[in-house]
Amino acid sequence: MIGDLDIIKSGLIDRIESVCERLLPDGKPEGGLWVAWNPVELDQKPGRLPALKVRIRGGDLGAWRCYRSGAKGDVLKLVEYVERTDIKGALAWGRDFLGIRSMSPAERQNLRKAETVRRQERDHKAERSRLFKLQTADQLFFAKPSEKETGPAYCPQGTFPFGANTAAELHAKAYFRGRGVDLDAIAGLNRLSFRFSPATEWWKGARYETAQGRRWKAERGPLFPAMHCAMRNRMGIVTACHVTFFDPVRPVKAPVTPAKLMWGEALGAVIEISMGPNAVPFWMADSDGLVPDPTVVGEGIETSASFSEPVPEARVWACGSLAGVGSAPVDLGCVEWVLFARDNNTGNPTAQKQFDTALAGLERHGKTIVVEASHVGDDFNDLAQGEE
CATH class of the missing domain: 3.90.580.10 (Zinc finger, CHC2-type domain)
Incomplete structure (x- = not known):
């Protein structure tokens, strides 16, 4: 059978x-x-x-x-x-x-025909869903004031660019200073990667209801000040938005788990934190015939940003996950060689397997890959804070 x-x-x-x-x-x-x-x-x-x-x-x-x-x-x-x-x-x-x-043979045949139609409908629906996420990821990064959701999240006041010195931006910078990273001191900081929101819905906390085949958001999740980061593909298109949520009073992460969410299509896209000595975004650097730069890649923004100030001669990318590291566009001509800043996951076989896959993804492009793991704490951000 x-x-x-x-x-x-x-x-x-x-x-x-x-x-x-x-x-x-x-x-x-x-x-x-x-x-x-x-x-x-x-x-x-x-x-x-x-x-x-x-x-x-x-x-x-x-x-x-x-x-x-x-x-x-x-x-x-x-x-x-x-x-x-x-x-x-x-x-x-x-x-x-x-x-x-x-079922009889005839009933099975009818079921097979019906399932073929439903499979085609599912494929069509999945493609529509993918296109919706791609479109709304860009909209969530550049969110405008609205009483409606932008993609998955309610962002009533929209987002503001780096340098506008909004309360949300100052709050986020205070958080990073507390983690040993001064965003204003990073030479070649790619300001186009960051926007700040006074209030973004932590959409994972929303409550949904379903009735008669229809699903809707019955209750929104809590609002927190947030930093929206653009995850761009090799052509500079924002295909995903990475959102870090902060406590509304203290410059620490919001009291929710996880305090960071991504929306869109993140694989193949990166958050460029710093642009190296050329000070040209990676999606524009190839066309300018510039000398290629060493490039640091890591999972999280804090881990990667810990390299930006002490290593100004390198581009620095955050990839959101180990899978994102493995799919980072390091084959671009602006990348000379790669330093993979890995987190310490000693004794975690699943994380080790994911690391091996990410490393293989980087190595397939034939460029020199150097792996560094912090000797202190869980990652290089712990090392930057002097944690023992």
């Missing part, structure tokens, strides 16, 4: 949220993901957050990953994993879940 694999997989994808409710009943929808504890690893411990996430809206429906164990796959692999079975067992589970086992 392997011949019905296509309709089983398509049927499970079409009912992915119900599949998650059955397999991962302790989970809940967050954004476009079903987030749950890992029932195989039994990873629910104090101080931890659920790390198994399944795509239920937008993108590749049914795709999942456990960010703690590294396990991942499609919807059938999810059934295999949670039910501790093989592909035959997963197909049997799917037949029972979808009621296929009791």
Whole structure:
């Protein structure tokens, strides 16, 4: 009965949220993901957050990953994993879940035709969702005052450019000074990468309701002052917006987890913190025939920014994640060689695997890659603060 694999997989994808409710009943929808504890690893411990996430809206429906164990796959692999079975067992589970086992050959054929139509509709919807995210990522970075959401977030007063000296900008700079980074002292700072908002919704805290096939935001998340950072691809297009949320009173991160969110398509895009001695943005440097610069790449803004002031001869990019580091456009002519400023994740096999993948992504371009890890704390920002 392997011949019905296509309709089983398509049927499970079409009912992915119900599949998650059955397999991962302790989970809940967050954004476009079903987030749950890992029932195989039994990873629910104090101080931890659920790390198994399944795509239920937008993108590749049914795709999942456990960010703690590294396990991942499609919807059938999810059934295999949670039910501790093989592909035959997963197909049997799917037949029972979808009621296929009791269908006649004619009914199965009709189901196959219907699933083909639904798959095409899902693909079309996923592409529309991708284009919406790309468009609204740019809008969220350059947000204008509005009573409506800009992409995922309510940003009532909009964002303001670096150098406008708004209260939000001064608040963010105070936060960075507390982390050992003086943004105003960075030579070649790319001011086009930063904008500041007096109030941006932490959209992960929004409450949604669903009825009659329609889903809407019933309650907005809390508002915090924020720094919006442009993640630009090799052509300078803003494909993702990275938002850091701050406490409204003290110059520290907002009291939410996580205090940093990204919206859009981040892979292949970077936040250029500093432009090196040429002082030309990376997406313009190739056309000017300038001498290439050493380039520092890291995950977070603070880790990467820790290099900008002491290493003015280098471009410095923050990539948002290890996967982002691996997809950074270091093949550009403005990049001479690369220093990969990695975080310290000693004893974390999943992080080590992700690091290996990121390093391989950088090395495939044939340029010299030097890896440095801070000998103090978790990352170079801890080292910059003198933390022991």
